[in-house]
Amino acid sequence: MNTVDTFELDDTIWEFPCEFPLKVMGPSHAPLEEIILSIVQTYVNGFSSDHISTKPSRTGKYKSITAIIQFSDKTQVIGVYTELAKHQEETDHISLVL
Numbered sequence: 001m002n003t004v005d006t007f008e009l010d011d012t013i014w015e016f017p018c019e020f021p022l023k024v025m026g027p028s029h030a031p032l033e034e035i036i037l038s039i040v041q042t043y044v045n046g047f048s049s050d051h052i053s054t055k056p057s058r059t060g061k062y063k064s065i066t067a068i069i070q071f072s073d074k075t076q077v078i079g080v081y082t083e084l085a086k087h088q089e090e091t092d093h094i095s096l097v098l
Contacts, residue, residue, distance in 0.1 A: 009074045016074065022067045023098040024084065028056060030093035032065045039087070043079040044069055062095070 022040075026032050033052055040047045047069060055064045071077050081097065088094040 009078055011074065014074060014077070017070060017072045020069050020071055020077070022069055022080070023096075024065045024067070024094055025062060025096040025098075026065075026094045027092065028060055028063045030063075030091075032063065032093060035087060035093060036065055036067050036084075039083040040067060040069055040080055042083070043076040044071065046070075 022036070024032055024036055033049065033054060036052060037047070037049055047067075051068045053066050055066075057063065069076075069080070084094065084097045088097065
């Protein structure tokens with residue numbers, strides 16, 4: 001079983017609606033901003049690139065993306081994380097999702 005099949009949300013630590021800082025890290029060549037924008041827009045209306053910031057690593061080999069997302073329910077959270085996990089398994093674009 002892969003991580004996409006096992007993702008669950010602990011309802012005891014989430015209160016909706018909520019603003020959540022999603023962090024994604026990967027190689028500097030990866031189109032992380034586009035990937036995140038596409039995935040999050042599928043689940044969260046009104047999400048735009050204005051909610052995304054990028055920070056390169058000290059060496060420039062990697063980058064860190066922070067996306068501030070306004071989630072209104074747990075299905076959005078599960079959808080976004082499931083899609084990111086699927087993308088991580090299928091490509092080398094995503095190294096870590098927090």
